[in-house]
Structures are given as C-alpha cells and as structure tokens.
Amino acid sequence: MPPSGFIRKLPGEIKVTHRPAEKQFGDVNFDSPPKGCGHTTETTGLPSYGRGQTDAPTFTIGTDTVWQHRGLGKSCGTLRNLAGGHETNRLFRIQFELIAFSTREPWLPSSSFQREALAAIKELARDELGVPRKHVWPDKQDDGILATTAYPRRHSRFPNAAGWYGHVEVPENDHWDWGSLRWNDLNAGPQMVDALAFVERFRTPAGRMRSREISPFFAGKPALRDWAVVPDGPNADNMDELRGRLFNAMISNRVWVAKRKVPENKVVA
Numbered sequence: 001m002p003p004s005g006f007i008r009k010l011p012g013e014i015k016v017t018h019r020p021a022e023k024q025f026g027d028v029n030f031d032s033p034p035k036g037c038g039h040t041t042e043t044t045g046l047p048s049y050g051r052g053q054t055d056a057p058t059f060t061i062g063t064d065t066v067w068q069h070r071g072l073g074k075s076c077g078t079l080r081n082l083a084g085g086h087e088t089n090r091l092f093r094i095q096f097e098l099i100a101f102s103t104r105e106p107w108l109p110s111s112s113f114q115r116e117a118l119a120a121i122k123e124l125a126r127d128e129l130g131v132p133r134k135h136v137w138p139d140k141q142d143d144g145i146l147a148t149t150a151y152p153r154r155h156s157r158f159p160n161a162a163g164w165y166g167h168v169e170v171p172e173n174d175h176w177d178w179g180s181l182r183w184n185d186l187n188a189g190p191q192m193v194d195a196l197a198f199v200e201r202f203r204t205p206a207g208r209m210r211s212r213e214i215s216p217f218f219a220g221k222p223a224l225r226d227w228a229v230v231p232d233g234p235n236a237d238n239m240d241e242l243r244g245r246l247f248n249a250m251i252s253n254r255v256w257v258a259k260r261k262v263p264e265n266k267v268v269a
C-alpha cells in the first residue's frame with residue numbers, strides 16, 4: 001500500500017497545519033523511480049494556488065508555519081504538464097513550495113525554521129516515500145539561461161534518476177526556481193529511534209509523583225538486561241549509582257521498562 005494521508009508533524013516535531021486542496025489529481029506513479037521536486041513561491045506570503053488550490057504542492061513552508069495541501073503520495077498540480085510529452089507532476093512523489101526568493105548564486109533560507117523544515121521534509125520523503133536525500137544535479141546551476149525549456153538539465157536525468165530536483169530541472173517547464181539552493185547542505189539532526197530504558201516512579205519533595213529514566217537508553221531488551229546484571233561498564237561509578245537506584249526502585253515496586261523516542265546518538269550500542 002502506498003502511504004497516503006495527512007500528517008500531524010514533520011520529523012523533529014515540526015507541527016503541520018492542514019489546508020487540503022479541493023482539486024485532486026489522484027495517486028502518483030509509484031512505478032517511476034522515487035523523486036521529489038522543490039520550488040520557491042517568489043512571494044512573501046502563502047499563495048492561493050488558484051481555484052480549489054489546483055496548483056498546490058504537498059507542503060508549503062512559511063517563515064513559521066508548514067502547511068500540508070495534499071496527502072503523501074498524491075499527485076500535485078504544481079508543475080506545468082503539457083498534453084502528450086512527459087508526465088511531470090505524477091512522477092514526483094512529493095513537492096514543496098518554500099516561501100522565499102531563489103537566487104542564481106548558491107543560497108539557503110535565512111530563517112532557521114525554514115532550513116529545519118526543509119531538512120525534515122528531506123527525511124520524511126526518504127522514510128515514507130523512498131526518495132533518496134540527494135539532489136540529482138550539483139546544487140550550483142550551470143551557466144546560461146535557466147528560465148527556458150531549453151535549459152539542458154531539463155533533458156537528461158528526469159525521470160529516471162531518483163532523488164530531488166528543482167523546478168528548473170524538469171522538462172516542459174520554464175521556471176528557474178529553486179535556483180542554486182544548497183539542498184545537499186540541508187542536514188537534519190540525528191534520526192529519532194525507539195529505545196528502551198528503566199523508568200522509576202518517585203515522589204518529589206513537594207509530594208508529587210513523577211517518573212524518570214534511571215538507565216541509559218538501549219536498542220533492545222537483551223542489551224538492557226546486560227546493563228542491569230553485568231557489573232562492568234566504561235563509567236563504573238555512574239553506572240553503579242544508577243544500578244543502586246534501579247535496585248531501590250525494584251524492591252519498592254516503582255520501576256518498569258519504557259519505550260521512548262530518542263535521538264539515535266543517545267542509544268547505547
């Protein structure tokens with residue numbers, strides 16, 4: 001089943017605001033190599049995208065809001081698609097519009113919110129839709145006129161190369177956005193993964209019941225057990241104090257094993 005539907009958050013806990021497009025184009029073509037396409041609006045605000053938001057992408061990234069217009073895996077109306085010739089929109093699994101102005105010189109959005117949201121969309125596209133993170137072309141555009149259907153990048157790698165394209169690299173189209181966006185320099189923070197830890201319930205000095213982790217995070221139960229029963233480790237003093245707390249919590253029945261989402265680099269191998 002191809003994934004579909006709207007999401008509540010991008011990776012990194014970035015909230016997503018739903019603004020569904022009335023005009024629908026059905027599913028993307030999942031037989032085509034997985035690809036994404038990025039645009040800039042060349043405006044300072046959220047575009048209307050025409051009647052029924054016909055031209056809407058999957059996501060629009062504003063300066064403090066991310067809007068979702070279409071379910072994941074649903075075709076967008078963002079690209080020009082001539083009768084005959086290439087399919088365009090249907091061959092992209094995801095598209096976004098960044099509220100920004102492109103430049104021909106290498107650029108990144110000045111707002112950290114936008115940089116983080118773009119990196120998060122890159123991760124989402126890879127995890128949910130299989131789109132490789134890399135820009136299909138070098139980030140810096142070639143010399144010559146970009147805003148023409150004759151720009152050479154439009155005529156070789158699409159649609160067979162998997163990864164990310166700028167609008168400027170799609171056939172039948174003559175827009176030059178995303179210019180020389182430094183796509184490959186947008187990096188998400190560490191991946192969030194499931195991990196296990198011992199957690200204890202305790203009473204605060206003010207008398208409130210709280211819970212806290214009393215072990216490092218581990219990828220699975222065998223590693224967690226080894227930590228609890230094998231009395232050696234790289235940081236023996238700290239470990240012994242934690243194990244002491246674990247023992248006290250166990251004998252007073254205040255401990256359990258909890259699953260938590262944590263950054264990959266916090267999990268003990």
Ligand SMILES: [Zn+2]
Pocket residue numbers: 038039040167175177
């Ligand atoms: Zn565009």
